[in-house]
Amino acid sequence: MKLETLDIAIAGAGMGGLSLGAMLAARGAKVTVYDQMTAPQPVGSGFVLQPTGQAVLSAMGLLDEAGARGAKIFRMHGRLAGQNGEAGRTVLEIGYGKDRQGQDGHGIAIQRVALFDILLKAATDAGVRFETSSRAVEVMPGERPVICLEGGRKAPAADLVIDAMGAGSPIGHDPAKELGYGALWATVPWPVEAPAEDTFHPNELEQRYERATRMAGVLPVGTAGEGAAPMATFFWSLRNRDIDRWRAEGRQAWIEAVAKLWPEAARFAEIAEPVHARYRHHTRKPVAGRNVLRIGDAWHATSPQLGQGANMALLDAASLVTALMRSKTREEAIRLHLSQRQMHIRLYQLLSLVLTPYYQSDSRILPLLRDLMIAPVTRMPVIRGLVSRLVTGDVLDPIGRIGILRS
Template identity: 70%
Template sequence: MKIDGLEVAIAGAGIGGLSLATMLARGGAKVVVYDQMEAPQPVGSGFVLQPTGLAILKAMGLFDAIAARGQVITRMHGALAGGSSGPGKTVLEISYPVDGHGIAIQRVALFDLLLSAAIASGVRFETNARTTGIIEGKRPALTLDGGRATPSADLVVDAMGASSPIGHDPAKELNYGALWATVPWPENGPFHPHELEQRYERASHMAGVLPVGTARDGAAPMATFFWSLRNREIEAWRNAGRDAWLERVNALWPQAVPLAEVAEPVHARYRHHTRKPVAGCGVIRIGDAWHATSPQLGQGANMAMIDAASLFLALARAPSIDEAFALHLRQRGPHVWLYQTLSVVLTPFYQSDSRILPAMRDIAIGPTTRMPLVRQLVSRLVTGDFLSPIKRIGLEEL
C-alpha cells in the first residue's frame, strides 16, 4: 500500500515506537508520537544490541553512530560466586561466531540517536500525553488522560511497553526484578571490556557487569551494574541501607563492590505476557506491548526494532492495512512464539526460588554450552538469530 500520506498515531516514544516512526516518516507518512513524559526520554540502563537489532539500525543508517558510542561484546560468561579468589564454576558460556558480535550501549545513547533520526524525518511529538485507550472505528484514535481524543488516523500503534493500558489482557508480573545502575567503567579493573559477566548464588541471587560505552561523543565510558532482587524484598532492601547491600555484594562478588559503592540503582519490575497483537481495526501492538518477557535472554529492544521493521515492510508490500497486519504476523509470529517459550522455560534456571533448577543448571547447562554443536545453537538463540527473523521480514527492502 502507499506509505506516502498515511496518517499514523504511535503511543509511546520508546525504542520500538521511535524506530517505526522514523521508518514511516521517511516513507512519507504523517506520524505523530504521543508520550506521557514532559519530553521524550529513555527509561532503563544498558543492554546488548544483538546482530538482529544491529541489522535494523544498519538499514536505518545508524550503525556507525551506534558503533562509535557502544562497546563490542564477544562473550557472555556466568559463574557461581567464588569469593575473593575469583569466579567459581562456569554455568553459562556463550561466544559469538568468529565474524559476529553484539554492541552493548547505554539506553540513553540509542534513544538519543533514534530521537534525532525521528525528528530529522519529520515525526511530530506530543508530550504530557498519557494514552488511556483507543477509539475504534474505520479510522481509530487514541484517548488521552482527561478524556481528550487524538485526531483519527489510518493506523494506530501501541508501543507503550509491558504496562500498556490498551486492552484488558493482564500481564503477569514476575517474582524477580532487578536493581540497575550506570556506573563509571573501571579502566584498570577486574572486568573484561568485551564481555557480559555474571555471578550467581543458586537462582535467587545474581549480579552482572556490562561495559556499555559512552552516552555521547567525548563522554567517559560507563558500565551497567545489575543486581537481581525479589520484588517483595525491595522495601526491606531500602530500609536496610547501602552498607547492608554492600556486604551482600561482597559475599557474592567482591570485585563488584566498588561499582555498588557509587551506584544509584533504580528498581525495575518485569512482566511476562503475549497479548493479541491486533488490538482493533487499524490498531496494532509492537514490542513489549505485544510480547513481554524477563530480561534473561536480553531480546527486548532487539525484538521491538524487528517488529517495527516488519510492520513497516508489511505496510509497504500489502494492498491494505488488514493485509499488512496479516503479513506482519506471518513474518514475526514464529520468532515471537519461540522466544516467549524460551523465556518461560529458561528464566527459572537463573532467577527463581527453586533449589532444584539451579542445581540442574550447574551440573548440565554450563558444561553442555561448551560443547561445539550446542554452543553454536545456544549462540544463535541468545543472539536472536534463531529462525532467521531478519531474513523472514526481507530487510533488504528497508
C-alpha cells in the first residue's frame, strides 16, 4: 500500500501517537494528531528505553539523540531495607548481558520530557499536523471513520483512526479497574558531589523494599536538553487509598518514612515535588471498530514493574507502519499488524499480572517467596539470561517479527 494515499487521524500525543505520526508522515501519509492539551506536552517522569524501544528509535534515526540525553543503565539492583537504616541483602539483580552484536547491552534511562521533545520535533519536521485543545471522546467507525471531539465537534473523516490516548482513553470502552498500588514520582537533581557518587550508581536502577508494601527507587535519567543539569527519577510506592492520608500527614512525615527505609534517599524526598500516579491492568480489543485501532496503553496497560510501557507503544507504532507498507489493503495491514504484536503483548501482560503482586501488594507470603526462592534462582546462569531477555523485552523476538524498516 502506498502510504502517500492514506489520511491518518491519531487521538493522543503521547510516545505512541508521536512516534506513529512521525513514521507515517515521513513516508508520505497525511497525519493529524488530536490532543486535549493546549499545546503538546509530556505526562510522567523518567523511564528506561529497553533495547526493543531503542531499535525503533534507531530505525527512526533518533537513537543517538536519545542516547545523548539519557543515561546508560547496565544493571537493576534491589535490596531489602535492613536494620538501623542499613541496606539488607540483595533480592533483585538483573544485568543486560551481551546484545546481538556481542556488545554490552544496556537500557537508556531518559526523562519523558526529553524523549517527548525528540519525537515531537521528528513529527513536526515530517509534516504532522496538530489539533490542540481537541479531546477525543468517541469514534464513529466505518470506511472513513470520524473522531468525535469534546463540545460536539467532529474531526474530518480519515482512512484510519488510531486511539493512542493511554489507559484512561474514553473511546469505546468502560474504564479499567485500577490496581491497588500507585506511586509517587518526582524528577530531582542528580547528586554530583563526591559522597553521592559513592552512594548512588550513575548506571543503575536502584531500589529498596520493605516486604511488598513499600518500595523506593532511584533512576538516573540524564538531561532534559543540551546544557541542562543531570536529573534522577525518585519513586515511592503508595496504596491509592492512602493518598489522602499521605497528604494530610505532610511532607515531614514522608521524609521520615523515606529516611527509615533508605536513609541516603531522604535527600530526594526533601526536595521532591511528587506526582501521584495510578496504574491499570487491562488488555482490550485492539480493533475498536472498522478502521479504528488502539495502540499502547489504550490497548494494553500494566503496572510499571517490568518497565515495558513506552517500549511497547513504540513497538506497536513501528508494527503498524511496517504492516501498512507491506499490505495491499487496510484490512490486510490490520491483520498483519495484529499477528506481529499480539503474542508478545499477551506474554508480557500475563507476566506483569503474575509478577506485580510480588513487588506491590499487601501480601506477606509473596514477598517472602520473592526473597527466599525467586531471588536465588534468578542468579543461576541460565535463568539469569532468561530474566535479562525478559527485562529487555526481547522474549519472542518482537523486533524480528516486525522487521523494522529504516527511514
